Amino acid sequence: MVKERLEIIETDEAGNVTATYVQSSTDREGISRIDSISPKTVKSTWQKTLDVFLPAGYPHSVTSDYTEYQIYDSVQAFSSSIAGLLSSRAVLSSVGVGDATASPTAALFLSIFQESVGRIATILFAHRLGTAFEPECKMYRLLADILNDIAFVLDCLSPVLPKPLRIAVLSFSSVLRALCGVAAGSAKASLSAHFARWGNLGELNAKDSSQETVISLLGMLVGTLVVSRISTPTATWTTLIILLAVHLETNRRAVRAVVMKTLNRQRATLVYHHLKQGKVPTPETIANEEIIFERDGVLRHADGRLLGHCVVGASMSQLLSGIAQETARTGSSKVDTNTLSQLLHLFRHEKYLLWYTVTGRRVHVIIIIKKDAVVADIITAWWQALAVAEEVAKPGAETDRLDLLQRSIKTAVTCRSTYEDGLRLEGWDLTTSALETTSNTRVKME
Incomplete structure (x- = not known):
């Protein structure tokens, strides 16, 4: 027994x-x-209802910033749904609803034209900025809603415009909405990948769609009551402005709540300045310091001063042009072979090449990436660009470029070797590329 x-x-x-x-x-x-x-x-009935809209295993299956982001995202979607109804009513009025002289065929042609220009804009926008959406997903997520709100305003303005101008305004509105769709969709995909912790990206997206469906439905129900009671231009514009203000502010807060763990250009800059002070910052610390809209490729001092600009993934022709630009000052119009040889020898152990030119007190840096470079090498190159920019900004800075480059290599490599393990322990992702925002080339040294 x-x-x-x-x-x-x-x-x-x-x-x-x-x-x-x-x-x-x-x-x-x-x-x-x-x-x-x-x-x-x-579990209460309320908890069981929430389980329908939340990822399985919540809150352990998502990152800690997921909840705050989703709350603000739900509020912005609600206000956007109501604003969209006001915009749709204005568009219907523009195309002739209620006008006995309006032609259904003309309205159809206008719709076709809007769709056409919108789709062309989608293709061009995706081609031009497709590689920048993931590294700068927070910026493009907010930019998408700004474009969408501008489209709402243009739609509401269209009924009071002359018909020829009305067509142009509505078509431009369609372009803005198409750009919003591309930016929002791409940024959302990157954010979802960030939130998912258990390899549950598909389920997280599915639950997010369920949330959006409910919020949009509630927005349409409330919007129906709002639209039915608002008819005067003053009341319409007042309501629209309030809704758009709520929409943009909640979007801003949602994006600010996201704590990314990859190093894009701005975050790499902020991390570098912390490391120079002997501190290893957490992703939360950097998230509180970064700004949403930052110019691409700018190099900044620790106090925020603009030092210059850097191109990551430049071509060899840009490097040769940069060297030729400097040698031309000494009377030569060709590339100084000795300078090029010294530069290649200087970076023989690095997975990149770096050159810079100076205009006034602003530095322009170009980084050429070698074929076998990994993400950590590109981060090191960016830190070296910052080190160069800081040296150039100092009063009485030396003009010997190769000597400055040699010292800045040591600064960047020391930063990486000293703090790489500490950054990983703090949760930073040093394996996902977020510094390249364009389709770049690689070089192989023979």
């Missing part, structure tokens, strides 16, 4: 106990009883 007491605990994805199974001692005939014990705390 077995006297051991067997206990099996069953939990859900979040680790909450759903049931406990207890086996009684086996009798002489080899039969035992198994009892199922329900947990003392049972």
